[in-house]
Amino acid sequence: MKYYSINSPQRMVGLKEAVLKGLAEDKGLYMPKLIPQLPTSFFQNIDKLSLPEIAFETLKPFFCPDIDETHFASLVADALNFEIPVKHISANIHTLELFHGPTCAFKDVGARFMARILGEFVKGMDKEINILVATSGDTGSAVANGFYKVPGINVFVLYPKGLVSDVQEKQFTTLGQNITAIEVNGTFDDCQRMVKEAFMDAELNSKMVLTSANSINLARLLPQSVYYHYGYAQLKAQDKDDVVMCVPSGNFGNITAALVAARMGLPVKRFIAATNANDVVPQYLVNGKYQPRKSVATIANAMDVGDPSNFVRIENLFEHQYEKVKANIEACSFTDEEIRATMKRVFEKTGYILDPHGATGYEALERMLQPSENGLFMETAHPAKFPEVVEPVIGQKVPVPDRLAAFFKGTKQAKEINAALTDLKAVLI
Structure with missing residues (x-):
């Protein structure tokens, strides 16, 4: 499989270059030359396959033969060694719980997979790989833990000071070793901008x-398409059809992966992106104008993104035609008050504890789902990662998984900088 920059579609690179660079030299994001159609028989029998089997079949076209198929199967099985169950919530609404990995967030899927792919590519190199990652919460913890102690790889996590939860911060600031946490006096958008500027800086790259x-890295993005196939498989096993999937969306990478799955043939009826007050994409779908702006802080902090970097991939998928984008994705946004109200209502009605991000997905389905449809929203993080938000709403403590509680024993280690490339370069160099 070859990959191209969306800014220069005529220039193709191989898998290794696309993964190692992350961002093309022309500042464009990489996309696969072809998104293959999976055979109809695959979807007819998908409910009989395990998560690693589904992941192998859906990702093989993108990563093999660059990686030997037998070895690739073992990497996939090792990365996805936890369950991703579908749970029924109410009426025709279900959730896909994506928080059963090591850091209790959906990003464990992509981060663990990418760590294994980069681990393969770094073998035999005479230079270390340095990973820069901007986080509004869960990305930092998933990436840091996915790459923790991986030989030949250093990780630098940039995060906005005071704008991630205490639990999230503990997950990537207490590790040490090859993980460096960088606390930025700014917003997530500042962190993301600095990472992009670093990639383009000649001195750093020399x-x-x-x-x-x-x-933005394909090795993080593409594996996320797997759990849409797996969620569909579980609903199919329950004879549920007319499936509508709703994705809490911040940087819009997660729903981009969903749309890739649909392009591969996944028979989902429609997709909904749910977000918070940072409603740049919902507004675009109303008026056809993409107008990025400074992000605002909300209780669903992982979605506090004012200029979603992956939206250009969605436009690319649909040939930059507004009507095609609008025909393939719906979107809605919710205020903090609406998110809290949904969490409270669902808990009192069903006993299920939503995290603030999953709450936007549930609310979107409750408002937009037709009676004949079966809704599946992504519960993207364990509610115990947001106790300061969740517990006052439901009026009780949220049970903390052991794997999450272990992080509280560590001591914070972070370097504080201003939101300027010069400050970041001082830390890196």
């Missing part, structure tokens, strides 16, 4: 090998 583990 002194070190840089790549990204944000969803």
